[in-house]
Amino acid sequence: MPVPVNDESRAGTPPGEEIDFDEPQWDMIDELQSHVHFHARTRFNSLTVFHTRESTLKISPSSRLKEGICTVSAVRMTSRRNLLKIKGMSEAKVEKIKEAAQKILGSSFQTGVQVADKRKRVLQISTGSKSVDGMLGGGFMSQSISEVYGEFRTGKTQLAHTLSVIAQLPPEMGGASGKVTYIDTEGTFRPDRIRAIADRFGVDPEQTLENITYARAYNSEHQMELIQEAGIRFAEEKNFRLLIVDSIMALFRTDYSGRGELSERQQKLAQMLAKLCKLSEEFNIVVLLTNQVQGEFRRIPGRQWRLLQRSSRSVGISYLMRRPHASCCAKASDPRLFPKWFSNLVSWIRIGRGEERVAKLVDSPERPESEGSYKLDEGGWADV
Incomplete structure (x- = not known):
């Protein structure tokens, strides 16, 4: 079911744009949740938060601590090289995760006005x-x-x-x-x-x-x-x-x-x-x-x-x-x-x-x- 995106949630998103969680990239995130260990569903401010689903986690607590990837923003901030170091990750999987994160967060470029608004926080x-x-x-x-x-x-x-x-x-x-x-x-x-x-x-x-x-x-x-x-x-x-x-x-x-x-x-x-x-x-x-x-x-x-x-x-x-x-x-x-x-x-x-x-x-x-x-x-x- 499409979830409306808050206009203030991120820069580069046209007003009223929706993200459909039934699209294929979400199936890939579902498949890879044992590696990324969090599942995206809720947005707040400029972040998309991953909610843990403990019953389906397969990655060990020590590995979760080592990687510390908790939000879609963290996926964007983590290089492909470091994502590949996570056990079970391949280049194809990393690329699909990066593509999903890009679709959620949109462009990294902002106007000066948007940067000024962010500084107000x-x-x-x-x-x-x-x-x-x-x-x-x-x-x-x-x-x-x-x-x-x-x-x-x-x-x-x-x-x-x-x-x-x-x-x-x-x-x-x-x-x-x-x-x-x-x-x-x-x-x-x-x-x-x-x-x-x-x-x-x-x-x-x-x-x-x-x-x-x-x-x-x-x-x-x-x-x-x-x-x-x-x-x-x-x-x-x-x-x-x-x-x-x-x-x-x-x-x-x-x-x-x-x-x-x-x-x-x-x-x-x-x-x-x-x-x-x-x-x-x-x-x-x-x-x-x-x-x-x-x-x-x-x-x-x-x-x-x-x-x-x-x-x-x-x-x-x-x-x-x-x-x-x-x-x-x-x-x-x-x-x-x-x-x-x-x-x-x-x-x-x-x-x-x-x-x-x-x-x-x-x-x-x-x-x-x-x-x-x-x-x-x-x-x-x-x-x-």
């Missing part, structure tokens, strides 16, 4: 500090990735806790009225801190904790699996608004410790950042990554390597290889080899005078380089 989550919010233009934005890095005691994890509470508040209070997914790579998540921050904003601490989906990652592969699983949760529950990874590089540094493994580490990290970028755009969520800075070693001719100074460059890889304050991702052998995944901003935080901490906006496509101040107290990030 962008959400902002306050940091808890008016000064830092002003620097960011209102807070951390959805449909993009934001990285915050700095030395210890600058409040990176405290920012993650603060955002975990504020994200659940209504928009008039700086929130996004949504749930939170928190991936912890260092074991620093503390429920008591969430309770204290919830008290500051006058919300129920236990309900606040209930709205946070927490997972502890133990290696970089596990970290990627958790991100894939988060994507499945986002497709099944539409009210997630924040994904936190604290911190993005900690496990990569332990899993890939030698210089000989640097290339492989960069590739794995690039894949993870690409996945996070797709999730942020597809599900309209804020993605926050925390990271550390590193010491800068240089060799003086005729002498041994020595630590000259504490660098403001963060650990990781980036297209900003030799620039001061480079982003999480600032250590590629050739800056041109790694794309700029941080479509929102990169912020460096440092200790100021007394209780003051200073956040500096280093790179953003919308905002100029600037600074904002904040302090850390029982209620998280706050005004000085």
